[in-house]
Amino acid sequence: MPELPEVETIRQGLEPLIKEKAIALVDVSWPRIINTELDLSDWQNALVGQTIHSLLRRGKYLIFQLSNCYLISHLRMEGKYFFYPASEVPLVKEKHTHVRFIFKDHSELHYHDVRKFGRMELIGLEDLTSYFQLKKLGPEPTTESFKINNFAEKLSRIKKSIKPALLDQYLVTGLGNIYVDEVLFQAKIHPLTSSQQLTSSQIKRLHHAIIDVLSRASEAGGSSIRTYRNAYGKEGTFQQHHQVYGKENQPCPICGTSIEKISVGQRGTHFCPNCQIFEEK
DNA sequence: AATCGTACCTGGCTGC
């Protein structure tokens, strides 16, 4: 479900709720969520007694920094975390809660995932950098990490069109189906433009739009469409600023042309056929 | 080696 702005909003909301909590018990009711070579019971027991020291993020991955290891959690399409103080723990577990972390103070953190696509795994404290290298995760979408020269060089070697290229997390991390459409609209680039054919002016606009859209969306607490809510059950507000995503057959906010929805690599893709054009290189 | 299609799941909505 979430892209970088939603994951960052979850991180910020959740960290103060679970910081320095000691894990007393872990219960997994859908084993496929857990990536491990161990028996499930050994995996659960490995967490018992550890304390959560911080909650970090890299791309769309949440990283629980524990006493002896990291717990890496990816929410994929529908994953959510719900924190319950000791007095508010539900008597009956919700249908789609698949992992429960029970703390020594009797508060609980529940992982909820309707589609069961999310995954979590444990890695050693020394292995964080190599873990993300192995995943071929690109830079964070910030001016400090995301360099236009490196971006342009990688683009010149990619044969697919720009939308699927940006959905890969290799060029830059954090974009998903909503924000790719919003970014391409802001940069005035057609989603089917060949990555190799982008002009230097388009690359410059694209680079700027990626940083701009993702940072503004993070500030707004992410986008709430369908089911996303932050750690307190509140909605983000960035959906109010969507220009094209979910706006098919509505007028383009710039030129009034009807927004089109097409399929690109099996993903719904929204764009303005007048503003987002192919440029000659 | 890169790129594409498909698998993983459930539920909500649309249209017959």
Add this chain to the structure above:
DNA sequence: TGCAGCCAGGTACGAT
């Protein structure tokens, strides 16, 4: 109303 078919903030993996 019932139900088939399509769609949904993502990634991994096997086949070309």
